[in-house]
Amino acid sequence: MVLVIKSFMAFTVPKGIKSSWTRLWRQDIILYSIVCLKTSYLCFLVLLINSLVLFLLTVTVFLSTLTPKFYFALTVTSSFISGLIFVFEWWHFRKYGTSFIEQVSVSHLRPLIGGAENGPPAPVAFSANSGENETNRQNMPECKVWRNPLNLFRGAEYSRYMWVTGKEPLTYYDMNLSAQDHQNFFTCDTDALRPSDTVMQKAWRERNPQARIKAAYQALELNNDCATAYVLLAEEEATTIVDAEKYFKQALKAGETIYRRSQNCHSQSPQHEAQLRRDTNVLVYVKRRLAMCARKLGRIREAVKMMRDLMKEFPLLSMLNIHENLLEALLELQAYADVQAVLAKYDDISLPKSAAICYTAALLKARAVSERFSPETASKRGLSTAEINAVEAIHRAVEFNPHVPKYLLEMKSLVLPPEHILKRGDSEAVAYAFFHLQHWKRIEGALNLLHCTWEGTFHEVSVYPQKELPFFIHFTAGLCSFSAMLALLTHQFPELMVIFAKAVSIVSVVGLA
Template sequence: MAEAGTGFLEQLKSCIVWSWTYLWTLWFFIMLFLVYILRVPLKINDNLTTVSMFLNTLTPKFYVALTGTSSLISGLILIFEWWYFRKYGTSFIEQVSVSHLRPLLGGVDNSAPSATSAAAGDADSSRQSVSECKVWRNPLNLFRGAEYNRYTWVTGREPLTYYDMNLSAQDHQTFFTCDTDHMRPADAIMQKAWRERNPQARISAAHEALELNECATAYILLAEEEATTIVEAEKLFKQALKAGEGCYRRSQQLQHHGAQYEAQHRRDTNVLVYIKRRLAMCARKLGRTREAVKMMRDLMKEFPLLSMFNIHENLLEALLELQAYADVQAVLAKYDDISLPKSATICYTAALLKARAVSDKFSPEAASRRGLSTAEMNAVEAIHRAVEFNPHVPKYLLEMKSLILPPEHILKRGDSEAIAYAFFHLQHWKRVEGALNLLHCTWEGTFRMIPYPLEKGHLFYPYPICTETADRELLPSFHEVSVYPKKELPFFILFTAGLCSFTAMLALLTHQFPELMGVFAKAFLSTLFAPLNFVMEKVESILPSSLWHQLTRI
């Protein structure tokens, strides 16, 4: 019985919601008709007369104060809406309306997909959304002590956000710790050090661990955060390599003796790969590029399954520095595969190689007269492919937007990835004659192929809508985050701006010309209510005047 009553109430509620959604005009006219019928017992005419007499007694100063206050309030709302839009990329009023008012009006029931359709039709899109909005470790991240901290000392600005550094702390705990660390005093100290938020406390803990034992992770922390130059960092990483190789050999012999030994070997493998990769990056930064390339190739051969570090992107950048374009093409042939995840480095390096074949002789005027050749068409298509994957990169390559230090983590297809790519690869594009000119002439043509990038892509999935929010967390506040597709100003910002300007103008005119504005207001109100008075007269001529008395007698 109770279930039947609950079901009846739900049906009644759904009927009322449906009627308010689709028959709101009918409800509006019914309410007007009831107000007209009840005008005599409700004394509507007398109340309107009283209100009009009260308004006639008000002085122009009241209207000046009223319009001025309205202008002030709408101006404050405008300022808040503009600040909220700049910070979060959406309108506060619109967000509150969608989040709180729409469920009350039944909008969730109408728009929410059913369980069956969500499981069948939205499975691919949800998987794509999770993978596209995942934050990745920047394979070319800088050194905190030797590079990020030096920037802070010079400019007084913090290049890394708390969110970015917190992600790095989680990565360090994942890569450099295991469950058996409590059995070794030095590793137990380092396990606590990676959780410390204070940099000085982490450095002190690393020195304390080194007093107990030759700890590879302690050397890593000192090389990353205490070393003020790349040379100092390289020396510390070489000491870490010596300690890390010893731990790796010992754990390799014991890895099959149990789960704990296997976890320890996995940790020692991560430590060794990290050290060798950072040593290769030190060699690259110190100008020993060929040595860096050899170290990266050896590392990829020794640990082919550890793709989490994306060492091939470091290799691509070093090969481009050597202008070994054939070797770059060989690396792309292996990693630019449809089954592998893409990145801005992969897509834009492929575009650079194809642009290199035609860019030195490319002329937009000649191309418009004779059309594009096959090689030029391939280069343009490669640029369109790269721009579709990450549309933020061209503005940095063309120096239309200023670069900052790249963060330690990036969001693929986002502004953070574009900064990380352009920071290291802008010099390679400048080195290829005409490459930036070809990019400048062709990159905006990508957007004609994808007019609705959030709904449907051309070669990739639709552009994820989560990039702006994640990039604002990853990038420092002094950087203006690039947004794609460009958002138009919300309706409520335009509305409050118009309302503020209009009420301010009314306040000024009422203060300067009170009599003229009074005449204008009366004429405007009479014109506004003229159609309503006309309808009321027609209704009174059709309906009998004693209708209310007849209804009361019934």
């Protein structure tokens, strides 16, 4: 027996037979798995079909129990809700110029799906960096909100209007933009290291003018050489231009000291460089406002000299539009040759266009022919070369901003110019006409030439601006109309509309299934 067991244990299966058994065993397992999967899938399909049939039967029974009154109430409610959405969309578009649904979608849904937000551009700071300024100048769109280069003083000029009329001369939106500008121009990251600058950083955020003035005095108690505190007092507390000039002179004295100190250590760290940029902003702002004070007080030649010196000292700051202040002062001096030289230097290629540039160029061209211009004579003999050049210059100006002529011709009443203007918009026209109407009146026949030629610029292409209705206004209007039509049909033909609604519902359910 032992020998038999030993001989059986010593028996070995041939190699070929062993591999065949292994292969057959694996094939059986694979076939068994496939059969099991197919069986499971068929069972799942049977269960799914049974569930769908049961669901369709349930839906059919539910729809059969609905009365025509239900469908009528449903369509009326749908029409009412879509009508409310349409009215709200229309109101929002008329007031703000954008679609509310589109705005919410862009603001909240687009970031969730990975889209980039198109936020409003940040205000441009007074930077002395040539590369930054060239890039900003090339990328700056024409139709954009800009700070008014000839903006009035709040305390000495805007406040007078409020004292007389009891009405605010500036909108909340305009003042909010100015607050953002002040924080961008007059603050930096190192303000926390100096108590006076910390106080002023809070002052620029204050909405109440009295709170801002109080904070400025607190900053001066901490540091008598706080230039930004003098700037705030000059802008808002001074009730006359003379008082504002005194404050600005104190700000200039303090600002120059701080600027020289920042120049000596600006290369030590990025924080020192940011502080130098802020101190440059303050110095340029103060010098510009001092020049404007001199212009308002009748010292026009002094103002022109200060503006020219400022443009020479900071030649890369053309984005501040100091040349527009210079143009207005030179026009007041009737130095038309100097005006032409400034226009030639700051041409439209290297600088974003403005109403001041376009209409001043048109004024100089009109000056050459306006005294002898007569519409009757021109219609008989035709226009001369100089008259053609003047008319073309007026047409170019009107194409850029078509709102200006009505203010220059006093067809629309003037109001105080805002602190910010929209290029090519009505606010820019108000700001230009407020300061330049007297220069057009001084040149005999200039307004007559403008009156005779400006309307010829308008044609179907140049109606400005044209706003297309947003998609969602069309969509909500169509949805409201369609729902109202269904409600009317349901009211007139209840039985037929019930059959139609049931058929559509069943087809929709089958399609989804």
